[in-house]
Amino acid sequence: MSFQQVIGQTDTKQHLAEMVYQNRLSHALLFLGKEGCGALPLAIAFAQYVVCEKVNGKAAAPPGPSLFGDAPDTSTGPSFMPDACGQCPSCQKAQQLVHPDIHFSYPVIPRKAGDKPVSTDYIQEWREFIRQYPYGNVYDWLQSIGAENKQGNITAQECNEIIRKLSLKSFESGFKILILWMPEYLGNEGNKLLKLIEEPPADTLFILVAENESQVLATILSRTQLVKVPALSVAEVAGALEARASQTAEQARQIASIAEGNYREALQVLGHAGEDWLALVREWLNAIMKSGPVSQVKWVEEVSKLGREKQKQFLRYFNHLLEQAIRIQAMGAGSVHLPDNERDFAQRLNKIAGYAQQEAIIRELDDAAYYIERNANAKMLFHALTIKLYHIMADRQQVQVL
Numbered sequence: 467m468s469f470q471q472v473i474g475q476t477d478t479k480q481h482l483a484e485m486v487y488q489n490r491l492s493h494a495l496l497f498l499g500k501e502g503c504g505a506l507p508l509a510i511a512f513a514q515y516v517v518c519e520k521v522n523g524k525a526a527a528p529p530g531p532s533l534f535g536d537a538p539d540t541s542t543g544p545s546f547m548p549d550a551c552g553q554c555p556s557c558q559k560a561q562q563l564v565h566p567d568i569h570f571s572y573p574v575i576p577r578k579a580g581d582k583p584v585s586t587d588y589i590q591e592w593r594e595f596i597r598q599y600p601y602g603n604v605y606d607w608l609q610s611i612g613a614e615n616k617q618g619n620i621t622a623q624e625c626n627e628i629i630r631k632l633s634l635k636s637f638e639s640g641f642k643i644l645i646l647w648m649p650e651y652l653g654n655e656g657n658k659l660l661k662l663i664e665e666p667p668a669d670t671l672f673i674l675v676a677e678n679e680s681q682v683l684a685t686i687l688s689r690t691q692l693v694k695v696p697a698l699s700v701a702e703v704a705g706a707l708e709a710r711a712s713q714t715a716e717q718a719r720q721i722a723s724i725a726e727g728n729y730r731e732a733l734q735v736l737g738h739a740g741e742d743w744l745a746l747v748r749e750w751l752n753a754i755m756k757s758g759p760v761s762q763v764k765w766v767e768e769v770s771k772l773g774r775e776k777q778k779q780f781l782r783y784f785n786h787l788l789e790q791a792i793r794i795q796a797m798g799a800g801s802v803h804l805p806d807n808e809r810d811f812a813q814r815l816n817k818i819a820g821y822a823q824q825e826a827i828i829r830e831l832d833d834a835a836y837y838i839e840r841n842a843n844a845k846m847l848f849h850a851l852t853i854k855l856y857h858i859m860a861d862r863q864q865v866q867v868l
Contacts, residue, residue: 468511468561469508469512472508474698475503475508479548479549480548482512483515483549486515491671493670493671494690495692495693496692497674497695498679499675499695500677501677502698502728503727503729505695507600507601510560513645514568516641517565517641517643518551518560519555519557520550521547563597567638567639567642569644570585570592571624571628573604573608573648574588575613584624584627588611591610601729602730604618606730618651621655625652626658628662629658632662640669641671644671646672648675648676649675654683660689664689697726697728700722704719705718707721707732707736711733734779744783744787744807751818751855754859755818755856762849765848769844789828791813794809823859
């Protein structure tokens with residue numbers, strides 16, 4: 467995977483390439499970015515960039531000074547390249563995820579009781595996952611290997627395997643690279659890696675890819691150089707949907723505005739494009755404010771049968787409508803780009819809920835999505851959410867059917 471195949475992140479790509487060219491690259495990097503921003507594809511592309519024979523000069527000249535910290539030899543060194551060539555043998559192997567000097571570590575599950583799994587047990591599934599879902603999250607990965615409700619882990623055995631791999635000499639490139647995805651799944655056994663990260667063998671590069679900095683072991687954080695990977699812009703997500711998912715400009719813009727910089731979420735929205743979320747929101751609010759408990763229970767029964775991903779999609783869609791309603795209140799109907807039925811519904815929302823109420827609802831919906839991600843009971847969650855929304859909106863004197 468080359469930088470060109472990674473959506474957006476122009477400044478970050480340039481920064482990484484310059485670090486390599488100027489020999490300012492730390493031996494341990496932490497790519498920190500929220501779901502769907504492309505931190506993992508960026509890390510894989512960067513690994514290919516490092517081993518590219520034209521980038522590091524191996525295609526045209528003998529190996530130069532160490533990549534880590536030595537002053538560049540501008541008289542004989544290679545010229546600056548903003549991306550890997552994609553043509554040399556190293557690039558071709560890296561693109562197929564089979565380069566012998568690029569290692570991967572990620573959460574896994576035991577195939578059967580008593581197993582002590584390591585990442586290489588799932589390497590074929592990993593390669594297929596990256597090819598099909600490079601912007602997928604850890605839930606997508608674990609479901610792809612049949613985890614169902616099992617918890618993935620990066621185990622002590624995996625840490626020992628990492629130490630073993632990186633203690634060996636490099637096979638081809640001169641560099642050994644470990645991409646460790648989701649270090650949040652490292653327990654205290656991650657302390658096994660501290661000495662290796664702090665004093666690695668020569669020309670060894672650690673790339674940790676995380677979503678939540680607070681869940682990474684502090685002892686590991688302190689030994690890495692932080693590379694923040696920002697969320698994608700609406701325009702970048704829309705452009706990717708047009709180019710990669712054959713969406714029209716208008717369709718791509720609407721989906722991108724809901725996804726809010728999360729390309730994975732944009733693909734999820736696209737996959738559920740046939741769902742009538744607007745009707746489901748309307749039915750819910752009418753049950754809350756007009757129809758009463760029987761309708762509420764019926765609605766909760768229906769929505770609890772949806773899968774976890776669809777429930778999250780629904781909550782995100784409702785949040786999007788509320789955000790557009792707030793924008794209409796502040797800047798007028800012409801400030802939003804919505805289909806007519808959604809614009810009309812957003813304006814109706816403004817009649818039953820003011821700024822403070824809409825902000826409170828958004829917070830509740832965000833919390834609900836968080837709990838759904840962590841396997842909350844759907845019936846209990848949506849019953850509680852229904853009651854909360856009723857009390858948030860109950861102080862409005864005039865309530866109309868939506």
